Amino acid sequence: MTSAIFRIGGDLGVRRLGFGAMRLPSEPGPAREVSLAVARRADELGVTLIDTAHMYGWGANEELLAEALYPYVDGLVITTKVGIARSATAAGRKHDARPDVLRGQVEHALRRLRVERIELLQLHRIDPKVPLAEQLGALRELQTEGKVGRIGLSEVSFTELDQARKIVDVASVQNRYSLLDREHEPVLATCEAAGIAFLPWRPVASAAAAEIATVAAELDATPAQVSLAWLLHHSPVILPIPGTGRIDHLEENLAAAHLHLDPAHLDRLDRLAEYEAS
Template sequence: MHLVLGGDLPVHRLGFGAMRLPANDPAAAHALARKAVELGVTFIDTADSYDLGRNEELLAEALHPYPDGVVVATKAGQCHPGREWIPLGRPEYLRQQAELSLRRLRVERIDLFQLHRVDPTVPLADQIGALRQLQDEGKVRHVGLSEVSVEQIVEAERITPIVSVQNRHNLDDRRSEPVLDHCERHGIAFLPWLPIAPSVRPGSRVAEVAQRLGATPAQVALAWLLRRSPVMLPIPGTSSEKHLEENVGAADLGLSNEDFARLDEARYSKTP
């Protein structure tokens, strides 16, 4: 069960979102990252803003030199000075953050560098232009986007190829269906963040299917995503090795046509 990013980076279709690595417990963080790789995860997602860069450092401490085939993707374009998340897409800032990520990850080139958020105060062409310049300098291999519309993807691709899109998507929140459909038509990887919806609560349809299959509700939610589209690459995050093992196990969970249809029809919360 693999997906090829940008035509040259094959990765397992169930990744690991590293945001919840415990920065206050480096040994536990290192063990969790190594466990993910041991379980067959080859795509790890992080960002410059997670714990002010410490998240990237923890991954490098745990995994560098990175095993063959492991892709560590990072992001820039959103700062997190306190409780707020603030888009920040000035070209000089994006270039600075890329340089810092290179240093923290201990790499000469970032395989996938994603624009974390589109900054509405900066022309999108300027933001993507900064990423294209990093590609031209050999510091970034592929470019991805996060929380974007179809129109923004099309605009960005006038400047450089877009190989991935990371939008919120799960059984409850399907506002990005048009984006997912566009990605599928054009061979762009779709990375749903928050892939395990609140609908996995006890008594839900997800829980009913899970009980029948001898699986966890989270595994069923992830299996639904994987079945939904061949370009889907969920990146569930956790700070628990137990939950990590469960999440990775979702890749081996087969949903019947009937179960998939029942889950596909379920809308536990509709957001306009």
Template structure:
């Protein structure tokens, strides 16, 4: 996992057995060299929603969760994002159950830095010993010897970021982490973090309706850092019957969510959207967005509308 083989293998599943497949709709989204050495299809998959309500506990339909993960890979997804806190300890084991042994070109990113006390409850913990413990658990849950991208899920206000990143750079020196990323940070925080560690990605909330991370996107593009928007398909009032997405949806034969993903892919070449779902049908709809091409006029119309 995490290498770039001469012959890229795609898998489909028949009765639980992986077979080689050549179908790759996600490839239409283009590629980005994550960390400079891990080329991934830009439209990936976020594995938060394969857990229970409130990102807590087991999914209502574990079999469907496995089908979703396998179908994502069948459709050409080569970047899956998860976290130890999704469940907690539910999303990562499901990924292993569904996909291990992993395709050669599949990059799995995970995160650490949150504790969970119940559904929808998240408390930052950036203590070095905690991050080390959680990274070791993620290695076990995912069934890998090295995590391709390990992201600090949140900067803990009670712990200097240099101390948190120190634990991750130590794991990196031990060969247990390949690349390090951040989540929910400002430009100033990214700059400070880069003084302590080589940062290759930033994951912030960003979508067509919420542009609060606009400066972070611009910074990432200028520095060639991957920007991974979470909650990527929100459209807000833009999807109203009299909103700008209505006519575009009709013209393209696409849903507002697909147009929102197409806008993200057009917004910057460093953006790697990770729409998540617990439904195979919804997954297929999301991946189809890779083939939606906005015109210059459509992109120009949508860009200021969501600001």
């Protein structure tokens, strides 16, 4: 594995293996107490990058993290996402990246997270109904005002990333990506060339594959650990953010940072995508 530290935007240093808070229940009751304990354990274990979003409980996930972790230790980065709103549709949500909506969601996030500035803010999805320049322009205005430190994107294509980079400095991309799901390899290549952080969501979705399980058994590790270790080795700009609602799974995931994959294992794992595509 290369350096355990990555500098988002060239200056915001975080440990490369982070934590995704999406799976933490936020409703009052015993499950919430477990969620608070999981978030605090991540902090104790040295996680410095935690991912949340307005959409996760419509702000409740942000409030949960603040309850668990505020006042924050030096160096902890909680990144959140905006641009998805509630709707009366069957899905219960919709793209909404109108400038006033983005500003409102950022203002709410600042209050819920109890911070004056969000060091990394990501556009959850590009809204096809709003010109891209208006969406990113709104985030750039918030950045100019000091309420946002760096701007990122989520679930974007190679072309969309290229267009966005002509409007703002893109510090991060959060796309679906894993050992067996490499659809966004061209996006990752762009990020690597430009030094843009790449945060794969659903990073261990392929961990049940037979070959991954075989490699895991050989290394006395879990399939999830093998999947995360492969991601850390695959590109120096990858910052996995595996999510869980259990402390034991959290501890297992973070142990992947110390798992060594030798060249033979890497070769076998690299070729899995070829088999998946055939």
